[in-house]
Amino acid sequence: MNRYRHPWAARRWLARLLPVLALGMGATATRAQADWSQVVQRWADAAVHSSGLAEKSPLRLQVDVGALDPSLRLAPCARAEPYLPAGARLWGRSRLGLRCVDGPTRWNVFIPVTVQAFGPAWVLAGNVPAGAVLxxxxxxxxxxxxxxAPAPVLADPALWVGQVAARPLQAGQALRQSMVKAPQLFSMGAQVRxxxxxxxxxxxxxxxxxxxxSAGQxxxxxxxxxxxxxxxxxEDGTISALL
Structure with missing residues (x-):
């Protein structure tokens, strides 16, 4: 006799089987997503290397690609292409796109990426109040x-020595362009040459x-x-005008 002859018996059997199927499908999806992350990692490594930045500067570059959202259920795809979205760049915290170009269902997702660029810089030894001359x-x-951080690093001391702290600066911060400004040479209403x-x-x-x-303004x-x-x-506080 068929052990699943009665509907309630079949439902009970399915209830036991579905969690097993779901676990297997989840593992497959996880493996696929891990594979796509590896594709993006290889693409990002190659893109950063081909930029020539490491060869032209003293920077040591490191690219870390994050994981896809685990809640995503991507359709099978024979080939997917990574790409850099408009407005994004491979610097700091960013994101890369991944789109299916060969599959029954086209999809497009984004993956977080972090590009670190380690190099020599000048770090504050102590706190500096706003307006203080460095x-x-x-x-x-x-x-x-x-x-x-977005602001460029001031790797050359000539770019920050003699400049004024644009805001209160904390010990341990690397000096960046947005943190300093030229000293004020005269005030509003002053007589100038x-x-x-x-x-x-x-x-x-x-x-x-x-x-x-200030100089340059x-x-x-x-x-x-x-x-x-x-x-x-x-630099001497005089003003150069073209008449």
Whole structure:
């Protein structure tokens, strides 16, 4: 006699079997996702290597590809292609796309990726208050992850010695471009010297700054005749204007 002749017996048998089937399917999906992560890892390693960044700089690059969302159930696919999404870059925390190009069902997913770039940099030896002028004694050389933050690392001391802390800085931070600014050379309303040149002439005269100024900034100046001109602040605090 058929042991599953009665519907309740068949349902009981299925109830015992379904968890086993689900476990097997879950393991298959997990293995497939791990395989796709390896495909993305190889692609990312090759892309970073082909950039030539490691050969052109003192950086030691490391690429870590994360895992696909375990809740995803991807359809079978004979070939999937990794790609860099628009607006993303292989630097710091980012993501890569993976799309099925050969399968009954096309799909497109994203995988987290972290690119670390270890190299020499200058790290603050102690806390620095906002507005303080940085000296060579404020930082020590160390190895840091250049890609850990968006702002570029200031690897050359000439780029930060004599600059002003743009905000309170903490010991252990690597000095980056966004952390410093040029010192203020004059305040708004100060009398400044303006040098201007044009075809066949060069003049130097006084004016009143309409804003505070630091080296390299564009500022507006009211001349003695009331005319307002724009110029670039030079290292010595004078303003170079083109008339």
């Amino acid at each position: 000296t060579a004694a404020d930082a020590v050389e160390s190895e840091v992850d250049w890609a850990a 303006v040098s201007a040149q044009g075809p066949g002439f060069a003049i130097s005269t006084a004016g009143q700054a309409l804003s505070a100024g 564009n500022v507006r100046v009211r001349m003695t005749n009331g005319k307002i001109i724009e110029g670039i602040v030079l």
